[in-house]
Amino acid sequence: MRDRIVGGRVVPDRRKAYRMEPIHAIAEPFLKELYPRVARRPSTDDEIQPWRTCYDEIWRDHSDEIVADIHAFADVHPVDEQRSDGAIKHWASGCGEQFGNHHTDMLGDRFYYCIAVHVSLLTYVKHMRELRARMHCEHGWHRVIERFHDACSGQPGFGFISASEKWGGLNLVYRCDPAAQEHCREAERVAIERASHICEKCGLAGGLRRSAWRKTLCDRHWLERSKEGSLPDEGV
Ligand SMILES: [Zn+2]
Numbered sequence: 001m002r003d004r005i006v007g008g009r010v011v012p013d014r015r016k017a018y019r020m021e022p023i024h025a026i027a028e029p030f031l032k033e034l035y036p037r038v039a040r041r042p043s044t045d046d047e048i049q050p051w052r053t054c055y056d057e058i059w060r061d062h063s064d065e066i067v068a069d070i071h072a073f074a075d076v077h078p079v080d081e082q083r084s085d086g087a088i089k090h091w092a093s094g095c096g097e098q099f100g101n102h103h104t105d106m107l108g109d110r111f112y113y114c115i116a117v118h119v120s121l122l123t124y125v126k127h128m129r130e131l132r133a134r135m136h137c138e139h140g141w142h143r144v145i146e147r148f149h150d151a152c153s154g155q156p157g158f159g160f161i162s163a164s165e166k167w168g169g170l171n172l173v174y175r176c177d178p179a180a181q182e183h184c185r186e187a188e189r190v191a192i193e194r195a196s197h198i199c200e201k202c203g204l205a206g207g208l209r210r211s212a213w214r215k216t217l218c219d220r221h222w223l224e225r226s227k228e229g230s231l232p233d234e235g236v
Contacts, residue, residue: 017161022154023124034118039052054112055112057109059116066116069091070121070124073091073121074146078143080142092114095117096113136163141198144194144198148163148172148191151190156177157180158180158184159175167214168216169214170196174188200215201221
């Protein structure tokens with residue numbers, strides 16, 4: 001099924017898989033907007049753009065560290081409201097300092113490392129907001145689902161379709177090529193297992209509660225939900 005046009009607006013096909021390209025490539029618009037001098041590429045073969053070269057070299061040599069710093073930010077700021085531009089900038093400059101402490105021979109490069117973390121975090125957060133439109137559960141599980149997405153992103157044919165709560169458990173729908181099935185199934189198993197110990201409402205430790213309904217909740221939200229559930233009987 002394709003995207004449909006309804007009343008002049010594009011309505012996306014919800015079954016279409018959501019794919020995220022490598023973050024280095026898709027961070028380019030934020031780099032151009034915020035650091036235009038660094039973003040500028042040489043226009044001729046002879047021209048040298050030292051800022052651009054330094055930035056590309058940071059990605060070439062330290063992409064694993066950059067990606068780890070992005071995921072660490074998302075773990076510490078699991079709720080979307082916490083992921084403000086100010087919090088992102090603060091995190092990026094902290095990562096730049098850490099980089100300088102670990103690589104004392106490359107002190108000058110921490111400026112470019114900081115930029116790389118800054119623009120890729122802005123990109124990551126933007127994409128996770130798009131991903132959240134496909135999460136049909138409470139926000140306590142959002143980070144679990146993001147981590148599943150991060151684990152599978154880049155696997156052959158991987159595309160995220162949706163996540164939802166079903167019988168109190170996490171239900172994931174995605175596509176991938178046969179070559180990626182084993183990897184994605186394992187990531188799916190890990191995510192479902194993780195969600196089974198996390199309150200769907202708030203993200204704190206929880207467990208499966210069974211009564212007239214099934215939900216994975218912490219003690220506080222279980223009590224709240226139980227009270228809600230008993231309201232219709234109270235006047236009897
Ligand atoms: Zn809770």
